[in-house]
Amino acid sequence: MAACMLLVTAGAPTLVAQAGPATEAPIAAPSVSVDNRLYDALLQAYVVDGRVNYDGFARDSRFPQYLAVLNAVNPERLVEPERLAYWLNVYNAYVIQLIVTHNERTSIRNINRTFGILRLKGPWSEPLVRAAGRVLTLDDVAHRILRTEFHDPRIHFAMVNAALGSPPLRSEAYRGAMLEQQLFDQGRRFLRESPWNNTVDSARFELSGIFDAYRQDFGGTLKALGTSLGPWFEGPARQKIEAGRLFFTRREFDWSLNSTARPVTSGVSLSSSVTPSSIRRF
Numbered sequence: 001m002a003a004c005m006l007l008v009t010a011g012a013p014t015l016v017a018q019a020g021p022a023t024e025a026p027i028a029a030p031s032v033s034v035d036n037r038l039y040d041a042l043l044q045a046y047v048v049d050g051r052v053n054y055d056g057f058a059r060d061s062r063f064p065q066y067l068a069v070l071n072a073v074n075p076e077r078l079v080e081p082e083r084l085a086y087w088l089n090v091y092n093a094y095v096i097q098l099i100v101t102h103n104e105r106t107s108i109r110n111i112n113r114t115f116g117i118l119r120l121k122g123p124w125s126e127p128l129v130r131a132a133g134r135v136l137t138l139d140d141v142a143h144r145i146l147r148t149e150f151h152d153p154r155i156h157f158a159m160v161n162a163a164l165g166s167p168p169l170r171s172e173a174y175r176g177a178m179l180e181q182q183l184f185d186q187g188r189r190f191l192r193e194s195p196w197n198n199t200v201d202s203a204r205f206e207l208s209g210i211f212d213a214y215r216q217d218f219g220g221t222l223k224a225l226g227t228s229l230g231p232w233f234e235g236p237a238r239q240k241i242e243a244g245r246l247f248f249t250r251r252e253f254d255w256s257l258n259s260t261a262r263p264v265t266s267g268v269s270l271s272s273s274v275t276p277s278s279i280r281r282f
Contacts, residue, residue, distance in 0.1 A: 050168020
């Protein structure tokens with residue numbers, strides 16, 4: 001009996017017959033993957049060293065086509081690494097879509113303000129995400145799906161809130177088969193190669209506000225946080241980190257847009273008395 005593979009493309013999902021043995025055999029579950037080729041092409045064209053050309057995304061007809069691909073996927077048919085990769089791609093793609101939709105070029109926190117104040121939860125509460133046949137907010141994807149269903153603190157190295165304080169956006173889509181390697185690389189880039197966000201050595205620890213806001217996701221204690229961060233370090237720094245001797249200085253989160261048109265401004269923060277839900281304390 002012929003086996004089938006479900007391929008999700010920019011059109012409707014397509015069942016493709018594959019040749020199989022003539023004798024009867026147990027029927028395996030269909031192999032399901034997401035076609036991220038459009039997203040790969042867009043990211044390679046418009047993301048350089050983690051910085052985003054939002055004008056490029058705004059004018060490229062392939063971007064809405066890729067968003068349609070995401071909406072056609074049934075994530076329940078994906079194996080877990082592929083499902084996590086799918087929702088990370090959904091989150092990051094729709095953050096870009098939010099910036100493009102509102103033509104914002106300074107900070108994501110300027111979106112959905114009323115008299116200069118973030119309205120309710122601000123941009124993260126806008127129901128613009130269309131994924132898996134559902135209408136969601138970015139808050140839904142971040143807190144009800146990614147954080148709640150997967151319990152993997154490394155998602156915070158992959159979720160990009162269009163800010164210089166965020167981890168760098170990759171120039172490739174996340175994929176289940178590559179996810180372990182991609183997440184480790186994201187941790188390295190954020191912890192070791194973004195000195196304006198994190199500085200960790202044997203003498204000092206200055207960490208992004210992400211680790212303070214989401215301490216529970218990293219285990220809730222300094223010891224657990226150190227265990228989570230240890231694999232990205234070596235020598236005396238790793239020993240201190242894994243021992244929980246991680247009394248760190250919290251750096252303010254820089255909400256300046258991570259645009260290719262803006263310079264990196266180390267130490268600049270667009271903080272205010274209102275803490276948006278995507279970086280709220282728990």
